[in-house]
Amino acid sequence: MKTRRRLLATGAAAGIIALTPSTALAWGTPGESNGQKTETGGDGRGGSLTSRVTFRGAVGASGDGGGPGKAQPVGDWAPPACWYEPRSAPEFSKYVENTYDETVNTPGQHSYAKTSVGKFRDKYKDSEYENYNLDKADKGNWWVAVRDEDRWMEPEAQLCDKEPFWVENGDAPDVENAVTPQILAELAYNRVSLPTTEVTLAPPAATKVNLPTWAWLDRTTFKEVSVTAELNVGGLHIAATTTATPKSLKLGPGTDDAETYPASGECVINTDGSIGEPYAKGKAEQIPPCGIKYLRSSGDGTFNLQATITWDIAWTGTGGTGGDLPDGTFGNDQAVTVQEIQAVNR
Template identity: 65%
Template sequence: MTAEDFASRMEKAYDTVTNDPRQPNYARAAQAQYRDSYKDGKYKEYNLAEKDEGSWWVMVQDNSRLKEEAAWNCNELPFWVKNGDTPTVKNAVTPQILAELAYNQVQLPTTKVSLAPANTTKVNLPTWAWLDGAKFKEVSVTAALNAAGVNIQATTTAKPVSLKLEPGTADAETYPASAECAINDDGSIGEQYTKGNGGRTPPCGVKYLRSSGNGTFSLRATITWDITWTGTGGAGGDLPDATFGSDQAVTVQEIQAVNR
């Protein structure tokens, strides 16, 4: 906050509490003491005389996450920071904290894979699976703090690196055997099935060894995203990988043979 904004906020809070007859005396006294520490105590008149030399840093909580214990770890009283200085107190906003905030806002596409045969396959028939490279590209979000002379930012980038297939039954084989399909150079995963590939082993897929009967198997596809960030002053690094999965129903039928 600027010195003017902070002074206005403090005076408004003081007037609200002290002029409310419903407030107990101890609450009025506490608010007056709190105000005086910035008006007539360690600081003088909210540092208005130095308003162009710095800014006030105050605690801000995410109201949507107040039930989390960590939301209460930031309990520093407001403090003054000169322009160009980096706050050294715990939980002060840094490029890395902005990168973590950006991480929470990254919107990644769903992981429903394309299948061939689509949704209904046969026992012992290799089913091809793939994801379109045009859809699974790097995703970036930038968070910035630009107020009261402070200008820092960070960009968090998610890059897809692999697809894991879980057939939904132990009676199945995956391609490759590890069930981890690597990303291709063009950003796609697996290979789209085309006519003429029937005799090939899919680079990414699954083969069911028994029928799903009257039901379906729940094929789960999970994408692993590598998360990195860069920020003001050349800062940067890695954040924990993100994994996002979705399930899709697959019907597996017995191959019907007819003897003549």
């Protein structure tokens, strides 16, 4: 799957976005989620340029969904909804010129759209700047704002509202969210594909009321996963690898009439990378280190056991950078049948 990124524009350019959907000033889609290289330049109509951030590793979709999926950050932290990336002068020039040509030559195009795109073009061609700084192409880059289209309605996606601006080589862009290794690490956070959390239970088919049910996860299934995000454009080559490591398992019985082991319902990871302990013959009378005891039958139905893994998230990047990001959680429900213990009177 792809997540589109669009150029954020203010003033005159904003009108283009509203009035000309086919020619909006839009920086398009980042690298394929399988890590393939992105295309460069616009299409035949000049309608879009691709973001140069690419991803490789255990990459999944950036949206929500079941099955293998992304971590939900603990707390109110979220990966950036917008950020700034560099573009070369020739690339920026081609994009604006093609967008201008398409807008003014589209039959029935609203005059306001033509005026807006004309003002935007003049700013970079003949007014505040001269011919897109093409004579300085080896001395700097244009920096443009991109945003995550899946989150474009969020207030955070509107914060990168600066029109394209020029930055000389060696200078730092004077804006927040200019792409850095940490920004890349945070974007990779949203792409890490985590395995479905399905714990092994004993008894496996149906458990009994007041009988401890053992729960565990095999260490070969739950191991660290990583995604690397990389940007190589305009002389800027940076990368960051975000790694998720399983930390603990949280069990939610799906009913208040149950007890968990331990009482908190959180089973920490063992030194060998496993969680919990497999049931073995002779342990029927023991209390499991990780498990549940149901206090009533599920009747003709089942209880939805919520099994949620907490993942420790860390990153390393270009130039020896690195650090921790907020823990993430990912889990799912699995049906558990609980039966009454049948007694026989003699």
